[in-house]
Amino acid sequence: MDTKTKLISAAEQLFDRHGFTATGMDKLIKAAGMSSRTLYKHAGSKTALITEVLKERHRRFQPHIEVGSVDALFDALEEWIRSESARGCLFLRAYGETGGDIPAITEAVLAHKARLYDKIQDIVAIETDGQAMPELAEQILILYEGATAAAIYRGPEAVVSAHKAASALLQQARS
Amino acid sequence: MDTKTKLISAAEQLFDRHGFTATGMDKLIKAAGMSSRTLYKHAGSKTALITEVLKERHRRFQPHIEVGSVDALFDALEEWIRSESARGCLFLRAYGETGGDIPAITEAVLAHKARLYDKIQDIVAIETDGQAMPELAEQILILYEGATAAAIYRGPEAVVSAHKAASALLQQARS
DNA sequence: AGTAGTGTAAAACGATCATTTTACATCGTC
DNA sequence: GACGATGTAAAATGATCGTTTTACACTACT
Structure with a gap:
């Protein structure tokens, strides 16, 4: 599973479970198992990720x-x-x-x-x-x-x- | 309209319009037209207000x-x-x-x-x-x-x- | 061998979060 | 005329927000 796929599916899970606004980038970073730098390289911003x-x-x-x-x-x-x-x-x-x-x-x-x-x-x-x-x-x-x-x-x-x-x-x- | 009624109805409007998590206490304070001290005296906490x-x-x-x-x-x-x-x-x-x-x-x-x-x-x-x-x-x-x-x-x-x-x-x- | 690409770890950014505190004003009531 | 209740204004709390940065490692291709 490549990085972006891993990110999107981790994000989908967390957003679904806890809501969009309540899910912080730190939680996303941990759940997706990547650094914040990598996350932002792929997603751009939280809005774009959503x-x-x-x-x-x-x-x-x-x-x-x-x-x-x-x-x-x-x-x-x-x-x-x-x-x-x-x-x-x-x-x-x-x-x-x-x-x-x-x-x-x-x-x-x-x-x-x-x-x-x-x-x-x-x-x-x-x-x-x-x-x-x-x-x-x-x-x-x-x-x-x-x-x-x-x-x-x-x-x-x-x-x-x-x-x-x-x-x-x-x-x-x-x- | 007494203080608590004013607070609750302002909060209901903002929560409905912008969402619960995205609505900060500063916005609530301005919309309800009261000090943060008064707001917390009546509401206790954001969770209790919701x-x-x-x-x-x-x-x-x-x-x-x-x-x-x-x-x-x-x-x-x-x-x-x-x-x-x-x-x-x-x-x-x-x-x-x-x-x-x-x-x-x-x-x-x-x-x-x-x-x-x-x-x-x-x-x-x-x-x-x-x-x-x-x-x-x-x-x-x-x-x-x-x-x-x-x-x-x-x-x-x-x-x-x-x-x-x-x-x-x-x-x-x-x- | 050198370089571009993709990754990590971790600190720092300024802003904003919910909440508390300090200091003061205005009441109606005893 | 003192008093308790109820309000304001504004600063301070420490945590957390989304985002950027600095410094470094690994891998794949030319």
Whole structure:
């Protein structure tokens, strides 16, 4: 594992576990097992590091979004939450912690959400032969976000409930 | 407006706008218009201040939860998000920023969510004459959380979509 | 053999963090 | 008219913040 990969994955873990602002560079340095000089050579700054962590997170999460059905979408989310974490959406957390004041971070967050919504629109169009109202895609998106948030305090079962609700709405749109 | 009320409401605003960790005590002092000595006399510590802000937030939000129908629940959420903020759930944000490591904060967050879920269970029981599966209440909760999260980047219209989805699920459970 | 690249360890930078302290002013109340 | 409560202004606390710097070691290529 090369230096930059090690840095980004250590940073992702710490940011997810303790928050962005609360995670100091000294903690990052220790966790990544490198000197501060090396860290800054690769990351540039803390803001840039956060941005790169989000972009890497998106890359890693991508396969869980790029699926062909609502069932696969929620199955993938359930798998992610069971194996990775149930600490809420890291993108929205980054946005909240920075107040939307740092353009690079805001951009990474909005790009991720735009891709998620686009994909859900595609899936819904396919599953309903384009007959569903545009509202349905937003409702599936909301169930997706809601499952991610509710899983924080209700556990991965929340994703199962959301999955069933999404299936019901889809079934209703088809008839 | 007495000193403590002024402090808590200034703190709530700053925490919501810029995040908890990123908001320094100097900013709080200026925004609340008081000396650091007075602030600490009333708040005790930053952690205690965050806890009190969350408790006050819950008190202020309470009327939006304590309603008699799913319709009223989502109408109240829509009104809150349109008039207050669309920055996500302040409780979950506090939990995320502190990593769940500060017991007083974690407790305030979980108490709020427990109250929300309890109330939704009550509402669902009333609206379905107790005939709905226990899952339905969790699904309404998920739509509620999802609307709050999605409103950050899709605006208050997300609440309208969630409202319609909740009505549809409820209608389906009744038939 | 020499050099560019990539790394480490550790100190230092000034700024900012949450918190405490010192010294003083303004109250309403007994 | 003294007193306790409640406030202000401002300096000082020591720790921690993100970042830069100085000095040195290892490795790979020409």
